Amino acid sequence: MTPPITVSGLVAAHRCPLRYWHDLSRPAAESVRYAVAKQVAAHIGRDLEPAVIWDELTVVLPGVDPGARALMEAWTVACRDMRPPPFELADRPVRSERLGLVGLVDGVAPDLSACAVVRAADAPTFGVTFADRVRAAAYALCLEEERGRPLEAVHLVYIPTGTVRRYTPQPRDRRAVLRALAVARRVQEGRLPPRPADAPCSRCPHARACASGARSGRSIL
16 A cells, blocks of 8 residues: 655655655654744744743753754744734644645644644745645645635744745645645655756755765666
8 A cells, every 4th residue: 555645745746856755765854943933833822932932942852952042032033923823833633535645734723724834934025935835735635625625724834034924725736736746656656757957955955965976766766
């Protein structure tokens, strides 16, 4: 039986099939930036006390670099006036049996009409990035299957800039999900396409491995 594809894996495959291949064989540890973003997000709308958040971070990431505290404090300031989504930001499993897709979304409305995704990146000047549109559509498809009707919105919570963008996935985003699923399945089957010309290598944790020679499906397999 083919294992389901995770939403994070889907986004990796959308960006670059080589990244997804590397993620399957050498899963990356949760980044400090993401851990900070998640912990700050957990306090939005109630209290944003840096000392409390830092204490929690040292539990989540034992041995975390003390330098991360400055990052956490800056993001806390950025989020002081943020209006959070109208539901709790608590991890919630989602699944689409139809698509073979699973994920853990950061927040879900009680009636499943909307969800929230925490991001550890600056909000774009306008709208939502293409990768985040794909991410939003993937979560929406999972929740729509459970809910039985379309989702109203996905809230993208950009912690570093204290920005929330409300987005409704469009047909083009759903098509991108289907394309990325097809790529991910080919990778799982050992049929790895070449690295795309526009692969975001400068932001990839596996860039060094690819630079050492694993530049295409042929060279890896």
